Amino acid sequence: MTAKPTLAVxxxxxxxxxxxxxxxxxxxxxxxxxxxIASPRSAGRKLAVRGxxxxxxxxxxDAFAGVDVALFEVPDEVAAAWAPVAVARGAVVVDNxxxxxxxxxxxxxxxxVNAHTVRTRPRGIVANPHCTTLxxxxxxxxxxAEFGLRELVVSSYQAVSGAGRAGVAALRAQLSLVAxxxxxxxxxxxxxxxxDDTGPFPEPVALNVVPWAGSLREDGxxxxxxxxxxxxxxxxxxxxxxxxxxxxxxxxxTTHSLTVHARFQGEVSVDGAREILATAPGVVLCDDPAAxxxxxPADVVGTDPTWVxxxxxxxDDPAALELFVCGDNLRKGAALNTAQIAELIxxxxx
Amino acid sequence: MTAKPTLAVxxxxxxxxxxxxxxxxxxxxxxxxxxxIASPRSAGRKLAVRGxxxxxxxxxxDAFAGVDVALFEVPDEVAAAWAPVAVARGAVVVDNxxxxxxxxxxxxxxxxVNAHTVRTRPRGIVANPHCTTLxxxxxxxxxxAEFGLRELVVSSYQAVSGAGRAGVAALRAQLSLVAxxxxxxxxxxxxxxxxDDTGPFPEPVALNVVPWAGSLREDGxxxxxxxxxxxxxxxxxxxxxxxxxxxxxxxxxTTHSLTVHARFQGEVSVDGAREILATAPGVVLCDDPAAxxxxxPADVVGTDPTWVxxxxxxxDDPAALELFVCGDNLRKGAALNTAQIAELIxxxxx
Numbered sequence: 001m002t003a004k005p006t007l008a009v010x011x012x013x014x015x016x017x018x019x020x021x022x023x024x025x026x027x028x029x030x031x032x033x034x035x036x037i038a039s040p041r042s043a044g045r046k047l048a049v050r051g052x053x054x055x056x057x058x059x060x061x062d063a064f065a066g067v068d069v070a071l072f073e074v075p076d077e078v079a080a081a082w083a084p085v086a087v088a089r090g091a092v093v094v095d096n097x098x099x100x101x102x103x104x105x106x107x108x109x110x111x112x113v114n115a116h117t118v119r120t121r122p123r124g125i126v127a128n129p130h131c132t133t134l135x136x137x138x139x140x141x142x143x144x145a146e147f148g149l150r151e152l153v154v155s156s157y158q159a160v161s162g163a164g165r166a167g168v169a170a171l172r173a174q175l176s177l178v179a180x181x182x183x184x185x186x187x188x189x190x191x192x193x194x195x196d197d198t199g200p201f202p203e204p205v206a207l208n209v210v211p212w213a214g215s216l217r218e219d220g221x222x223x224x225x226x227x228x229x230x231x232x233x234x235x236x237x238x239x240x241x242x243x244x245x246x247x248x249x250x251x252x253x254t255t256h257s258l259t260v261h262a263r264f265q266g267e268v269s270v271d272g273a274r275e276i277l278a279t280a281p282g283v284v285l286c287d288d289p290a291a292x293x294x295x296x297p298a299d300v301v302g303t304d305p306t307w308v309x310x311x312x313x314x315x316d317d318p319a320a321l322e323l324f325v326c327g328d329n330l331r332k333g334a335a336l337n338t339a340q341i342a343e344l345i346x347x348x349x350x
Numbered sequence: 351m352t353a354k355p356t357l358a359v360x361x362x363x364x365x366x367x368x369x370x371x372x373x374x375x376x377x378x379x380x381x382x383x384x385x386x387i388a389s390p391r392s393a394g395r396k397l398a399v400r401g402x403x404x405x406x407x408x409x410x411x412d413a414f415a416g417v418d419v420a421l422f423e424v425p426d427e428v429a430a431a432w433a434p435v436a437v438a439r440g441a442v443v444v445d446n447x448x449x450x451x452x453x454x455x456x457x458x459x460x461x462x463v464n465a466h467t468v469r470t471r472p473r474g475i476v477a478n479p480h481c482t483t484l485x486x487x488x489x490x491x492x493x494x495a496e497f498g499l500r501e502l503v504v505s506s507y508q509a510v511s512g513a514g515r516a517g518v519a520a521l522r523a524q525l526s527l528v529a530x531x532x533x534x535x536x537x538x539x540x541x542x543x544x545x546d547d548t549g550p551f552p553e554p555v556a557l558n559v560v561p562w563a564g565s566l567r568e569d570g571x572x573x574x575x576x577x578x579x580x581x582x583x584x585x586x587x588x589x590x591x592x593x594x595x596x597x598x599x600x601x602x603x604t605t606h607s608l609t610v611h612a613r614f615q616g617e618v619s620v621d622g623a624r625e626i627l628a629t630a631p632g633v634v635l636c637d638d639p640a641a642x643x644x645x646x647p648a649d650v651v652g653t654d655p656t657w658v659x660x661x662x663x664x665x666d667d668p669a670a671l672e673l674f675v676c677g678d679n680l681r682k683g684a685a686l687n688t689a690q691i692a693e694l695i696x697x698x699x700x
Binding site for chain 2: 151153155157172175176178179180183184185186187188189190191202203204207208209210211212216219220221222229240241242243244246248250251252253254257259261270287289290292294295296297298299300301302303309310311312313314315316317320322324
C-alpha cells in the first residue's frame with residue numbers, strides 16, 4: 001500500500017468503535033488520515049484519536065473516497081449494505097459484523113493464527129471473528145499447531161459489553177437495584193426488583209447467569225453457539241472439527257471467559273502445553289493455583305492478550321487438556337484484532 | 351424405626367442448617383423430637399422449627415442420647431470427629447461434609463438415583479453428596495438409566511452461598527462497593543475497589559468470575575473438581591466414567607448452574623431425552639428458547655427440583671447431549687437431599 005494509507009472507521013461512536021480509537025492512538029502510527037464515519041445522527045460530533053479531535057462524517061458513498069482500508073464496527077445489516085460500497089470505492093474492508101464471516105470468499109483472520117489467509121479476498125472484504133471465538137482461538141491455534149486438535153467442548157462466561165453499550169447500561173442499572181438488598185434468595189425476587197426491562201438480555205443478568213446469547217437457530221442452538229463452532233473450524237482450517245458450545249451471559253462488564261476441553265490427536269504433555277502457551281505471541285500463561293494465580297475478567301479487562309490458566313490434562317484422557325481462558329471482548333475480541341488485520345493489509349507490497 | 355423417631359440436626363445455626371430447619375418445617379412431619387445441636391457458643395439460642403422455638407444444645411456425646419437419626423451440617427473435621435460418636439450412641443448419621451463421601455463403607459445417596467444403597471452402611475454413616483454434584487446428578491441419573499453414560503464434560507457457575515454465610519456476605523459487601531460506579535472496565539479496578547479482603551474467595555467475585563473452588567489437589571486440579579468426578583462415578587456406579595470438570599465461582603447468591611456435555615453408549619434422541627427429563631422425579635424440564643424459557647438461578651433459587659434446559663444433541667456427535675442445569679445449592683444441593691435420606695432411613699422396617 002501507499003506509505004501512509006488512509007483509514008476509515010465506520011461506526012466510530014459505538015462501544016467497540018470507542019475502543020478502536022483508543023487502540024489506534026496507542027499502536028505504531030502507520031496511518032495517514034484517519035476518517036471517522038458514523039450514522040447521520042452522529043455526524044458533526046468530534047472524537048479524539050491520536051491526540052487530535054476528528055469530526056465524524058455521515059455514512060455515504062462519498063465518505064469512502066480515497067480510503068485505503070475501512071474498518072466496519074456496525075450491525076450486520078449495515079455492514080452487508082455498505083461494505084460492498086466501500087469496496088467499490090477502492091477500499092479494503094475489515095468487517096466485524098457477522099455478515100461475511102462464513103462467506104467462503106471472505107477470509108476470517110486472526111493474525112497470530114492464519115495471517116496468510118488475508119491476501120486472498122476476492123470480495124475485497126476481510127472478516128473479523130466473533131468476540132467469543134477470539135477469546136480462545138489464539139491459544140487454541142498455538143496448541144493445534146503442536147498437537148493437532150480433534151474435538152472441543154466449550155462453555156462461555158460472556159460479559160455484558162458483548163451486547164454493546166445497552167448491555168453495560170442494563171447491568172449497571174440492575175446492580176444499583178440489587179446492591180444493599182437481601183435479594184437473590186427467593187424465587188423470582190431479582191426479576192421482580194429489576195422489572196420487565198432487562199435490556200438486551202432475556203432475563204436479569206445481575207445476581208444471575210443467563211444461558212442464552214444471540215438468536216434462535218435450528219434444534220435449540222443459539223446463533224452465538226453456532227458461530228463459535230463455524231468460525232473455529234474456518235480459522236483453524238478444520239471443516240469437520242467437532243465443536244460443542246454453550247454460551248452463557250454473566251454479570252461481568254467486559255472480558256469474556258471460556259472453559260475449554262480440547263482433545264488432540266495423541267497424548268499431550270501439560271508441561272509441553274504450558275511451554276507453548278508461555279511463548280505463543282498474544283498469549284499470557286497465568287497458571288499457578290498454589291499461588292492463587294489464574295486469570296479472571298477483573299484482572300484481564302483492558303489488556304490485549306489472551307490469558308490462559310488452569311491448564312490440566314484430563315484425568316481420564318491423556319489426549320485432552322482443560323483450560324480456562326480470558327480475553328477482553330472489546331480489545332482482542334473486537335477492536336484490536338480489527339486493527340491488527342488492517343496493519344497486515346497496510347503492510348502488503350503495493 | 352420407631353413410629354416417631356428422634357432427629358438431631360448438628361450444625362443447626364449455619365447457612366445450610368437454617369435451610370434444613372425450613373425444609374423440616376415444610377415436609378411431612380414424620381419426626382418425634384427434633385433436637386438442635388451446635389457448637390457451645392451457639393448453645394442456648396432458640397431457633398424455629400415446625401412452628402415452635404427449640405433451644406440449641408451444645409455438641410457433646412450426651413447430646414446424642416436417644417437420637418435415631420443425626421444430620422450433620424458441619425465442617426469436615428467436626429464431622430470426622432463426631433459422626434462416629436453419634437453412631438456409638440445409637441444414631442444413624444447422615445453427613446453433608448466431605449469426610450466420608452468417598453469411604454467405600456459409606457453409601458453416597460441421592461434418593462432419586464440410588465436409594466437402594468442407603469441400607470448398606472457398615473459404619474452407620476450415610477453421606478450426602480457435594481452441592482455441585484447434586485446440581486446435575488438427578489437429571490443425569492435419569493438419562494443414564496435410559497441411554498448409558500459414557501463420558502461427561504462439565505463446567506460450573508457456582509453461587510457464593512456454596513462457601514456459606516461468609517461467601518454471601520463477601521458478595522453483598524463487594525456489590526455495594528461496585529454498584530453505581532463505572533468499575534469493571536480497567537485492569538484491576540474492581541480489585542482495588544474491593545481491597546484485600548475478598549472473603550472466602552481468592553479474588554473479588556463481584557463483576558467477576560473466579561475459576562477456583564476448594565483447595566489445591568495434584569496436577570492443578572481443585573478439590574471440588576475432583577469431588578464432582580469421584581462422587582458422580584460412585585453414585586452412578588460407574589467407577590471408570592471419564593469426567594472432566596472445571597469449577598468457576600460466579601456472582602450469584604444461591605443456586606448453582608452447570609453446563610453438561612454428556613456422551614452416551616449410542617445415538618440419543620433429543621425428544622426421548624426431553625421426555626425422560628419431563629417425567630423424571632425431582633426434575634423440571636424448562637426448555638423452550640423460542641419462548642425465552644430456560645432455567646436461570648434467579649428463577650430457580652428457593653425451589654426443590656433440578657431444572658434442566660437448553661437440551662440439544664451435539665451437532666457433531668449423535669451420542670452426545672448438551673444440557674444447562676440449575677439447582678438450589680442449599681436445598682437439593684444440601685439440606686433437602688439430607689432430609690430425603692433421613693426420611694428413607696426413618697421408613698426402614700424396624
